[in-house]
Amino acid sequence: MENVVVGTGDLAAHVDEALAVQALAFGLGPEEVAIRRQIVLRHLACPGARALEARTADGRLVGFVYGLPNDRTHWWSSVVQPYLRREGNDDWLDDSFVITELHVLPDFQSRGIGRRLITAITDTAAEPHSILSAIDGDTPARRLYRALGYRDLARPVHFPSAARPYAVMGAPLPLQR
Numbered sequence: 001m002e003n004v005v006v007g008t009g010d011l012a013a014h015v016d017e018a019l020a021v022q023a024l025a026f027g028l029g030p031e032e033v034a035i036r037r038q039i040v041l042r043h044l045a046c047p048g049a050r051a052l053e054a055r056t057a058d059g060r061l062v063g064f065v066y067g068l069p070n071d072r073t074h075w076w077s078s079v080v081q082p083y084l085r086r087e088g089n090d091d092w093l094d095d096s097f098v099i100t101e102l103h104v105l106p107d108f109q110s111r112g113i114g115r116r117l118i119t120a121i122t123d124t125a126a127e128p129h130s131i132l133s134a135i136d137g138d139t140p141a142r143r144l145y146r147a148l149g150y151r152d153l154a155r156p157v158h159f160p161s162a163a164r165p166y167a168v169m170g171a172p173l174p175l176q177r
Contacts, residue, residue, distance in 0.1 A: 002056050004063075004108065006116045011051035012044045017061045018053075018103075025103040043068060043100055052121050054104065054113045063104035065117040069127055070096040080133065080168050083154035092153055092170045097125035099132035102141075114144055119175050129172050133157060136167040145169050149176035 011018055019033045019040070028036070043049055046068050054063035070077060070093055077093050084090045099121070104113045122130050134141050136155050149171040156165030 002108075004054050004056055004111070004113055006052055006054045006113070006120055009051065009053035009055075009064075011053065011064060011066055012041055014053070014061065015040055015044075018064045021061055021064060021105055022101065022103045024105055025109075040066070040101070046071070050121065050124065052117050054108075054117055062108040063102075063113045063117055065099065065102040065114075065121050067097055067099045067101075067121055067125075067130075069125075070094070070098045070131065076100075076133070079159055080154065080157055083157045084168060087154045089153040089168075089170070092129065092131050092168075095127050096129050096131045096170070097122060097127040097173070099130060102132075109140065114141070115148070118144075118148065119177070122173050122175050125173055127173065129170055130175070131168060131170045133159075133166045133168050136165045142167070142169075145171075147176070 015037055019037055022028060023033050044066065049066065049068035051064060051066035053061055055061055072093050081090060081093060084092060099118060102114060102118055134145060150169040153168045153170045155167035157168055158165055
């Protein structure tokens with residue numbers, strides 16, 4: 001097993017490399033990658049946004065995570081807010097650090113890299129809790145999030161143009177180990 005180092009990096013400068021990881025991990029086509037490129041760059045310019053990378057010894061990017069303090073005026077919050085309100089969890093949108101994206105190359109999954117990325121980034125959050133959205137199903141990602149203390153706050157959540165429903169999950173910080 002290759003040694004993988006998790007650390008800070010300039011994700012904006014490596015956005016195309018990161019999106020190549022996301023495309024493989026999440027099954028995205030070139031058109032979706034082009035759209036997401038602008039979204040990632042816009043997110044990374046927000047106050048408090050930060051990112052971590054997972055790289056092999058030879059410098060290959062094999063995973064990344066980024067997030068930012070939640071802002072109710074952001075698109076994601078405006079979409080999930082009615083679902084959270086319906087479940088009595090609207091207050092999770094305040095004082096939360098949002099995990100915006102977390103992806104690991106398929107060949108490097110199930111090695112603890114995703115766990116290392118998400119715990120490292122949330123350990124630096126000033127907010128008392130973290131929220132995220134994940135495909136609503138029994139997936140390795142959802143099992144990881146549950147193991148870290150995330151619980152379902154609202155499901156199913158339907159994002160415009162997303163074929164599959166999502167779940168919004170939240171956890172107090174620091175995450176469980």
